[in-house]
Every structure is written in structure tokens, then in C-alpha cells.
Amino acid sequence: MDTFLLHRRLAEDTALALELPLCSVLLMDDATVPWLILVPRRSGVREIHELERVDRLILMEELALASKVACKLYSPDKLNVGALGNIVEQLHIHVVSRFKADRAWPGPVWGADGASAYAGEGLAAEAARVRKAFEDVLKGA
């Protein structure tokens, strides 16, 4: 049994939107940039290539799904997809919707100044909207 535990830092900085077969889909608590994070529920994995092959292929399809959802919800100018982990080593993949007018364009958003948490119940509300969008895309709506 794989006793997966989400890294404390990821848990603190995000809200859970939904669980896919492999990954938990988290919404970063940053109201300035629509920012999803996919975390494969596999313990002790730091790098994508350390996943079993079948998990890698599922991850790719869950990443593609999350990308479609982000495009549908936010119509970004560009997606930024990245697995860095210089600070939090537990494997997690960012799917960030970028805009030419956002706070870090054209640079990367990771480590850039200007993040700002959602106000009030904003984070939970947006996570619910993300969950609904996944469900709609999965239903072909």
C-alpha cells in the first residue's frame, strides 16, 4: 500500500479541486494567475522519469486534460507547464495560465514577485469552478 501524503507546503498553499485517477489537482492560492498543480499520488517520487511507465502515460493524459480545462476556463495567451521542485521536492507539475499582461510576463511565474492570495472564500469558490470545468470536459460538454 502506497501511503501517499501531500507535502505540507503544497497543502498549505493550495486548495484541492479534484482527484483524478493518478493525480490530485490543486489550485494555488494566488489570485493573480490561474495556477493548477497536479500531484501524482505516489510516495517518494521526485522526478517524472522515476514514475512507472504506466503512471507516466496516465500523467501525460491528465496533464493534457488539465491543459484543456485551463484553456476553456481562462483562455490564456500561453500555458506554462513545469516540474521544478527546487524547493518542494515531492513531484508536482504546474499548469499555469499566462497572459501578456500578467505580473511576470514574459518571464516565468515561479519565484516572481507580486503573488496575492484570494480574498475571503475566493479560493474555495475557484477550486469548485475548476472541479466543475474538469467534469464538463470529461463529459464532453
Added chain:
Amino acid sequence: MDTFLLHRRLAEDTALALELPLCSVLLMDDATVPWLILVPRRSGVREIHELERVDRLILMEELALASKVACKLYSPDKLNVGALGNIVEQLHIHVVSRFKADRAWPGPVWGADGASAYAGEGLAAEAARVRKAFEDVLKGA
């Protein structure tokens, strides 16, 4: 027929290490950070999820291969894998070997100061070494 043309900026900033079934593997001309770039030879694609499913799955396996090669060659503290494209929209995926003492740690290397081209024939020599490492990993050496 897909008349794929590598983006001029990518061609100028890199050397070709080798061609995999889907991706060209490029070596960035930056001697400060071992930096591979995979470019799927498909025209007009900006985002990973725009690839056909079979290409996405091949991409994942070529990314895993490139990650293994980078770990074998460079023993990085962490890989940074990312598809950004804020500046060059043609789909390309970075596989950067990061070190706790490198010029941007723990921040992302994209957009960070301090890049420095290889001297003399250094870029071509390193690209040849990368090619050899891919061949060794593919042979199971």
C-alpha cells in the same frame, strides 16, 4: 507531409545533439547549466495538449529518456522540466540539470541572469557527448 521547420531562435541558440523518433534533442549554448531542449517535429503546435495522443505518449517517453540521460551525464541535484513558450511559441520542452550552486538556484533558470556561451568548440563537443549518452542509455549500457 508535415514540413516542420525549427524556429530560428531555437536554431540559433542551440546545437543539435540527436533526432529521436518524435523530437529533436537540442543542447542550449549555455555552459553554466546543462540544458537540453526537446522539440517535437510537428508544425504549428504551441501546447502539449495540441499534439495527437500518440505523439503525447511518445513525447513522455522521450522526456523520460532525456531525463535519465541528464541524470547519468550530470548527476544534478534536481531536474527542471518545463514547456513555457512565452517568447518562442513553437512547442519545446526544457530539461535542465540544476545544481544547488548554479547561477539561479533555487529560482527558475528561464530569464535568469548569468548565461554564458560555450567557448570554442565546446558546444559541439558537449552535443556529441550528449548524443553518445543517449546511445548508451538506449543500448542499456
